[in-house]
Amino acid sequence: xxxxxxxxxxxxxxxxxxxxxxxxxxxxxxxxxxxxxxxxxxxxxxxxxxxxxxxxxxxxxxxxxxxxxxxxxxxxxxxxxxxxxxxxxxxxxxxxxxxxxxxxxxxxxxxxxxxxxxxxxxxxxxxxxxxxxxxxxxxxxxxxxxxxxxxxxxxxxxxxxxxxxxxxxxxxxxxxxxxxxxxxxxxxxxxxxxxxxxxxxxxxxxxxxxxxxxxxxxxxxxxxxxxxxxxxxxxxxxxxxxxxxxxxxxxxxxxxxxxxxxxxxxxxxxxxxxxxxxxxxxxxxxxxxxxxxxxxxxxxxxxxxxxxxxxxxxxxxxxx
Ligand SMILES: [Zn+2]
Numbered sequence: 001x002x003x004x005x006x007x008x009x010x011x012x013x014x015x016x017x018x019x020x021x022x023x024x025x026x027x028x029x030x031x032x033x034x035x036x037x038x039x040x041x042x043x044x045x046x047x048x049x050x051x052x053x054x055x056x057x058x059x060x061x062x063x064x065x066x067x068x069x070x071x072x073x074x075x076x077x078x079x080x081x082x083x084x085x086x087x088x089x090x091x092x093x094x095x096x097x098x099x100x101x102x103x104x105x106x107x108x109x110x111x112x113x114x115x116x117x118x119x120x121x122x123x124x125x126x127x128x129x130x131x132x133x134x135x136x137x138x139x140x141x142x143x144x145x146x147x148x149x150x151x152x153x154x155x156x157x158x159x160x161x162x163x164x165x166x167x168x169x170x171x172x173x174x175x176x177x178x179x180x181x182x183x184x185x186x187x188x189x190x191x192x193x194x195x196x197x198x199x200x201x202x203x204x205x206x207x208x209x210x211x212x213x214x215x216x217x218x219x220x221x222x223x224x225x226x227x228x229x230x231x232x233x234x235x236x237x238x239x240x241x242x243x244x245x246x247x248x249x250x251x252x253x254x255x256x257x258x259x260x261x262x263x264x265x266x267x268x269x270x271x272x273x274x275x276x277x278x279x280x281x282x283x284x285x286x287x288x289x290x291x292x293x294x295x296x297x298x299x300x301x302x303x304x305x306x307x308x309x310x311x312x313x314x315x316x317x318x319x320x
Contacts, residue, residue, distance in 0.1 A: 001102055001255070002246040009243070011155075011198070012134055012236075016244040022105055022113045026096065026237055026244070027120040030196070033133035034082060034125060036075055037140045039067040045138060045158055046151065056142065065142035070161070078139065081164050083123045086193050089227075094119040094234035096241060096257040117257065119237040135196050148188055149207075150195035157195070163188040168270070169225055173216050175271070182216065184225040185268035194223050197236045220269050227268040234259020 007014045013029040037043065039054035047059040056065045070078070096119060101112035126133050134155065140146065141161045150157035166187050173182040201211040202224040213224035220226035222233065238259050247253040 001104075001252045002248055004244045004246065007240070007243045010134070012240075014240045014244065016117070016241070019118065022103065022115045024103075024115055024117045025120050026117050026241055027122055028197075028236060028240060029122045029124065030135065031124050031126045031131060031133045032082075033127065033129070033131070033136040034079055035136060035138045036070055037067065037138050038069055041067075043138060045156060046154075048158060056140065058146065060147050062144060065140075065144060065146055068141040068143060070139075070141050074161070078161065078164070079125055082189065083125065085164050085187060085189060086123055087121060089187070089190050090193060090197075091121040092118060093229055093261065093263065094231070094237060094259045095262040096234065096237055096259050099256045099258070100254070102245070102252070102255040117237070117241060118262070119234060119259065148192055150192050152195055152198060157192060159189060159192055163192065170272075171219065171225065173219060174214075175216060175273075178273070180271050180273035182219070183270040183272065184219055185270075186222075186225055186227050190227065191222055194233070197233075199223050199233065199235075216269070220267065228265060229261060231258075231260050234261075 003016065005016055013031075015027045015029065017025055017027075019025045035043075037050070040052050041050060042052040043050055048056065050056040050067065054067055056067050057063060058065065096117040098114050098116065101114045103115040104110055104112050105115075129136070135150075136156050137150075138156070138158045139161070140158060146158075146160050148157070148159045148163055164187065166185055168183045168185050170181055170183050172179045174180075175182075200223070201207075202213045202218045202221045204211040213219035213221065218224050220228045222229055238257055241257055245252075245255070247255070
């Protein structure tokens, strides 16, 4: 197998490097330009636009937003936090497992081994279009709730000052035969970054509510309304490794990699109508965080993504 260590691409660059113990690390590298949108900034992003008079127009309700100014410290922190939240949650989430031995470790003449590949992600912020960003994201500070979005085909998008925080949304969801009021926890920017990586919504490419999922399991997913990752979300790494490993013979061509979640995940939803006699279905391959098992305790503390500590969320299915 020929190994290409580094690749550049229009959507992201990537590096494949050995990390010892017959393992590799595949890092997707993004150059992201965050544009600070002030009330005086003029911009046109599809149907969302501002003429610089402090008002932004959008095709979704509410149709106009007053834009606030970013103060310098807030903006500096936001830029750092953007990278930290995305890397912390999207990096080192998956492993690519080969179906057979493919790598000949040194010294030459050794037997082939089934080296697994750790899936990492790095963000480099750039300040101008001349630095060829892979994606340009406008950051707004609106006076009220705005529906953030990404346009992967244009490699642009709009997010808000609130999108790096953990937030809850309530949506009636059918559990068994009954509707339960379920609160879904999500960090919006992680969902939006899913679009940057090429994912559509969990139940289709639309922006209608059904596209965000119908079932609990769909809605709890990151590309629905939740924060739960599935094996499918390793796809960008599965696709990228094919650019790095160039088969030399027939055997090499039969080597395939499948992405799997490599760390336990928390289930970030709260069922307000939870009934011990009728527990909600368990999402597949999910392990609640330590201290999170049991239901109707209010004292367990859960260390969530992005360092969030939840004391609110103990009403989840018991551990396997
Ligand atoms: Zn979306």
